[in-house]
Amino acid sequence: MTVTQTATLMGVDAAATRRRTRTTGGLLLWIGEHALLVALATLFLFPVVFVLLTSLMNGDQTLTASLWPNPFTGENYARAFTDAPLAQWFGNSLLYAVLATVFMLLSSVPAAYALAKIRFRGSNALFLAVIVAMLLPPQVTVVPLYVMWSQLGLTGTLWPLILPNLLGDAFSVFLLRQFFLTIPTEYADAARIDGAGEFAVLWRVMLPMARPGIAAAGIFLFFRSWNDYFGPLLYTSENPAAWPVAYGLATFRGSHGTDWGITMAMTLIVTIPIVIVFFFAQRAFVEGVTLTGVKG
Amino acid sequence: MTAVTQTPGRTARSARPGAPRSRTARKNGWIALAFTAPTIAGLLVFFVYPFVANIFYSFTRFNLVSPPEWIGLRNYVYLFTQDPLVVQAALNTLWFVVFLVPIRIITALCIAGLLVRAKRASGVWRTIFYLPSLVPPVASVVAFVFLFNPGTGPVNQVLKLFGIDGPLWFNDPSWAKPSLVVLGVWVMGDIMIIFLASLLDVPTEQYEAASLDGANGVQKVRYVTLPALAPVLLFALITGIIAALQYFTEAAVASGVASGQATVGGGTGTSMGYPENSLLTYTMWLYVRGFANYQLGYAAALAVVLFVVAGIFMLLLLRRMNAFTPEGAR
Numbered sequence: 001m002t003v004t005q006t007a008t009l010m011g012v013d014a015a016a017t018r019r020r021t022r023t024t025g026g027l028l029l030w031i032g033e034h035a036l037l038v039a040l041a042t043l044f045l046f047p048v049v050f051v052l053l054t055s056l057m058n059g060d061q062t063l064t065a066s067l068w069p070n071p072f073t074g075e076n077y078a079r080a081f082t083d084a085p086l087a088q089w090f091g092n093s094l095l096y097a098v099l100a101t102v103f104m105l106l107s108s109v110p111a112a113y114a115l116a117k118i119r120f121r122g123s124n125a126l127f128l129a130v131i132v133a134m135l136l137p138p139q140v141t142v143v144p145l146y147v148m149w150s151q152l153g154l155t156g157t158l159w160p161l162i163l164p165n166l167l168g169d170a171f172s173v174f175l176l177r178q179f180f181l182t183i184p185t186e187y188a189d190a191a192r193i194d195g196a197g198e199f200a201v202l203w204r205v206m207l208p209m210a211r212p213g214i215a216a217a218g219i220f221l222f223f224r225s226w227n228d229y230f231g232p233l234l235y236t237s238e239n240p241a242a243w244p245v246a247y248g249l250a251t252f253r254g255s256h257g258t259d260w261g262i263t264m265a266m267t268l269i270v271t272i273p274i275v276i277v278f279f280f281a282q283r284a285f286v287e288g289v290t291l292t293g294v295k296g
Numbered sequence: 297m298t299a300v301t302q303t304p305g306r307t308a309r310s311a312r313p314g315a316p317r318s319r320t321a322r323k324n325g326w327i328a329l330a331f332t333a334p335t336i337a338g339l340l341v342f343f344v345y346p347f348v349a350n351i352f353y354s355f356t357r358f359n360l361v362s363p364p365e366w367i368g369l370r371n372y373v374y375l376f377t378q379d380p381l382v383v384q385a386a387l388n389t390l391w392f393v394v395f396l397v398p399i400r401i402i403t404a405l406c407i408a409g410l411l412v413r414a415k416r417a418s419g420v421w422r423t424i425f426y427l428p429s430l431v432p433p434v435a436s437v438v439a440f441v442f443l444f445n446p447g448t449g450p451v452n453q454v455l456k457l458f459g460i461d462g463p464l465w466f467n468d469p470s471w472a473k474p475s476l477v478v479l480g481v482w483v484m485g486d487i488m489i490i491f492l493a494s495l496l497d498v499p500t501e502q503y504e505a506a507s508l509d510g511a512n513g514v515q516k517v518r519y520v521t522l523p524a525l526a527p528v529l530l531f532a533l534i535t536g537i538i539a540a541l542q543y544f545t546e547a548a549v550a551s552g553v554a555s556g557q558a559t560v561g562g563g564t565g566t567s568m569g570y571p572e573n574s575l576l577t578y579t580m581w582l583y584v585r586g587f588a589n590y591q592l593g594y595a596a597a598l599a600v601v602l603f604v605v606a607g608i609f610m611l612l613l614l615r616r617m618n619a620f621t622p623e624g625a626r
Contacts, residue, residue: 033410033413033414034414036410037410037411037414037421040407040410040425041421041424041425044424044425044428044482045424046443046450047428047436047439047440047443047482050443050450051439051442051443054442054450062448063448064448065447065448065453067450067453107334107335107338108335110330110331110332110334111331111332111334111335113331114327114328114331114332115332118324118327118328118331119321119324120321120324120325120327120328120329121325123328126332126335126336128614129339129343130335130339131614132343132610132614133339133342133343135535135538135606135610135613136343136347136603136606136610137538137541137542137579137602137603137606138542139542139544139579139582139583139599139602140347140350140599140600140602140603140606141342141343141346141347141350141599142346142582142586142595142599143346143349143350143353143586143592143595143596143599144345144346144349144350144353144596145342145346146586146587146592147349147353147360147592148346150360164338164341164342166334166338167334167335167337167338167341167342168334168335168336168337168338168339169338170339170343173335197327198324198327198331199327202331223430226432227432227433227434229433229434229544229545229548229549230544230545233548233583234583234587246432246433246434246435247434249434249435249438250434250437250438250548250549250552250553251552253556257556258553258556260442260445260448263438263442264439264442267435267438267439268435270432270434270435271430271431271432271435274430274431274432275427275430278427278430
């Protein structure tokens with residue numbers, strides 16, 4: 001669908017909406033829909049609001065039924081870092097997520113490019129294998145992998161979760177391949193006719209055009225590593241020094257039973273990097289759509 | 297493409313990448329191998345080998361300290377006839393497949409349907425419903441256990457305002473799973489955004505044609521929207537089922553936090569499945585047997601059974617994928 005077609009359709013659609021809303025029935029429908037949206041949005045914001053409010057209460061108040069902080073205090077955010085090794089957990093999470101992402105990009109971008117843009121024998125079989133690997137529940141292979149990493153002496157560290165990305169990540173290969181497919185082969189062909197080798201085609205022609213796709217794949221893997229619970233539970237649960245922040249948060253209780261104020265502050269602190277990355281990612285996506293130019 | 301056809305003596309076909317038997321094809325093979333070698337190695341080391349080794353381990357008794365001891369089918373016999381909790385664990389997982397997956401999809405579809413019609417401030421609405429899906433699962437579970445805690449939790453406080461005596465939620469065996477469904481609905485933004493994109497792709501002409509034929513709103517949804525969305529819905533359903541079969545993190549963290557006794561350090565076993573094993577899922581049971589009790593051979597047998605069940609849905613999905621990405625795509 002071309003841009004002009006889309007625009008025409010949007011125009012027609014908007015006109016239709018105006019026609020609908022002019023009638024009484026349409027107006028009632030409009031009010032009903034928006035009332036429903038507001039109600040649902042309130043429900044969806046409810047958790048965020050109350051987590052935030054509780055994180056701003058003092059320790060005594062979190063033990064009561066009151067919902068509004070009195071007084072407002074930031075002490076939970078300070079205590080999140082003193083009552084638990086939150087800074088260390090953050091460092092571990094950053095190490096895990098950043099290295100995993102860099103390693104994945106190094107290994108998976110060339111593979112995805114080959115699957116999308118080079119015709120070679122066995123490419124279909126390889127793509128099928130990638131999809132199967134992507135869909136396979138991780139628990140199916142977890143026993144031998146654990147044995148393997150423990151024989152290598154790497155249990156108790158995050159390396160069993162980081163190193164495999166050097167050898168391709170199935171979901172990322174899949175995602176990147178789909179993105180490379182949307183880039184017209186003509187660009188690559190033109191460069192090939194000008195005498196460029198496949199490596200130059202990938203590096204000079206395809207990579208710049210695939211930036212949004214690469215950003216998306218990188219961000220997805222960053223999120224997946226940052227959020228990972230099963231992996232760190234499996235490999236690092238007995239070595240607190242290696243815990244990433246998501247796993248640390250799951251085990252944190254406070255010194256005297258569950259301290260909800262500190263826990264809610266931690267919950268927000270763990271979430272903030274994700275939200276920040278997301279808003280940067282959004283720009284990359286928008287830029288990506290304009291960069292690729294011809295879409296669909 | 298046009299440049300190629302202008303070159304005499306070379307056919308357009310042989311100049312294109314991958315023409316059979318040509319020098320280019322052979323060169324392509326080597327380049328493709330260089331580009332894909334790490335991924336091929338990864339598939340062999342992290343999927344093919346452990347998949348085969350897992351089947352071997354499932355016929356052994358193995359505790360990681362002494363070498364695996366071949367015991368034939370005894371793990372499987374124990375699994376199907378004696379294991380005291382495997383039935384409950386499998387039923388709990390089945391419960392999530394049957395309730396969590398469809399409820400998430402239906403909610404996501406309804407909200408996407410509302411959002412597609414909201415023309416004003418659409419970005420704000422979309423962000424409100426999408427952002428929860430980005431919250432790290434551990435953080436959202438911890439937050440929900442707090443929000444729903446029976447003592448001081450805001451949910452029961454608010455319910456009290458309406459004169460409703462809230463249940464014990466994560467501390468009640470019959471409410472723990474529904475509580476996780478509420479969480480699952482809150483984080484439905486990831487599938488909602490896919491539905492929204494497909495809804496925006498439905499050509500407006502089709503609705504107008506339906507209107508001209510005298511279709512009312514419900515008929516338009518039934519005969520235009522749903523058929524257009526069918527592939528995406530099916531994709532969401534099957535991937536949702538495969539994900540639900542491995543349901544672990546949410547249940548493990550919820551039972552740990554709600555029980556208030558998850559130990560710092562080991563962090564395993566004791567609280568898994570709280571309350572009263574109502575959150576003990578199949579993969580959690582696999583984890584407990586394998587990595588808390590170090591019965592790795594038995595865990596491998598549990599994994600084989602999981603693969604057989606998940607494999608059915610993987611096959612379904614692969615068949616659909618073949619139908620939707622024809623080879624001409626490149």
